[in-house]
Amino acid sequence: MKKYAAVFHILFIALFLISCKPKKNIVYMSNDNFQQEVSQAKYAGLHLQEGDRLQILVSAFDEIAVRPFNIATMNRTGNTTSGTSGGNTGSSPSEYTINSDGTIIFPVLGAVYCKGMTKQQLKEDLESRLKRYLTDPMVTITLTNFNISVLGEVKSPGQKTSSTEKLNIFQAIALAGDLTYDANRTNVKLIRTSEATGKDETVSLDLSEASIVNSPYYYLQQNDILYVEPDRNKQVAVNNDSATDKWIRYGGIALGLVTLIISLTRK
Numbered sequence: 001m002k003k004y005a006a007v008f009h010i011l012f013i014a015l016f017l018i019s020c021k022p023k024k025n026i027v028y029m030s031n032d033n034f035q036q037e038v039s040q041a042k043y044a045g046l047h048l049q050e051g052d053r054l055q056i057l058v059s060a061f062d063e064i065a066v067r068p069f070n071i072a073t074m075n076r077t078g079n080t081t082s083g084t085s086g087g088n089t090g091s092s093p094s095e096y097t098i099n100s101d102g103t104i105i106f107p108v109l110g111a112v113y114c115k116g117m118t119k120q121q122l123k124e125d126l127e128s129r130l131k132r133y134l135t136d137p138m139v140t141i142t143l144t145n146f147n148i149s150v151l152g153e154v155k156s157p158g159q160k161t162s163s164t165e166k167l168n169i170f171q172a173i174a175l176a177g178d179l180t181y182d183a184n185r186t187n188v189k190l191i192r193t194s195e196a197t198g199k200d201e202t203v204s205l206d207l208s209e210a211s212i213v214n215s216p217y218y219y220l221q222q223n224d225i226l227y228v229e230p231d232r233n234k235q236v237a238v239n240n241d242s243a244t245d246k247w248i249r250y251g252g253i254a255l256g257l258v259t260l261i262i263s264l265t266r267k
Contacts (some may be wrong), residue, residue: 045118055142059135150176152228153183182234191225
């Protein structure tokens with residue numbers, strides 16, 4: 001009987017060790033040729049959306065001539081004293097908010113459509129229009145409310161505001177305190193509003209693949225949502241808590257019976 005008891009204990013220890021095997025795919029970008037993939041990464045620029053707040057400053061050689069084109073200095077020309085212009089509702093005197101029709105109301109120029117443009121495209125468009133009134137105008141544009149949301153298996157979920165518009169998926173995860181141990185790194189969901197249809201689209205991203213940096217979704221856009229789902233082990237544990245408790249009870253009963261049988265056969 002001692003022989004059977006020893007076999008039983010060996011089997012129990014083996015099962016315990018198997019259940020504690022290391023978790024797979026815990027390292028970011030562990031697959032494929034990292035250096036080759038990183039060399040192909042390209043930032044296409046942020047596309048402006050309804051509700052974006054833009055700080056726009058126009059400068060030129062003639063400081064007096066440029067004043068009517070900056071809402072922060074329009075009061076000096078007698079055009080307005082409110083600090084905002086043409087229905088713009090930015091929180092700062094020099095901010096423009098993109099309206100529901102995709103436009104901003106720019107001093108002198110009137111309605112300027114900018115939804116879907118990058119900042120560089122809007123800059124070039126405004127400078128082209130301003131050349132009718134100014135010599136060598138220069139436009140500086142800053143997005144002041146770049147927000148994304150990170151949910152699920154991260155250490156600090158919620159809406160995050162980035163100080164930079166060139167934000168990639170790993171920087172977004174860093175804003176949320178990194179992924180938890182239970183995160184599924186091979187199936188991170190990104191939800192983005194399509195510019196063409198206005199509908200939300202969902203894509204799956206595998207953070208264990210180095211080729212992630214070559215994805216059109218590697219750099220985030222305004223109002224993107226990242227959802228990091230739990231891995232299979234945690235899903236099973238959460239969804240089957242009652243079943244797990246049941247099997248633990250059964251296992252305890254079985255272990256007790258085996259121990260009782262061994263002790264009786266020794267007598």
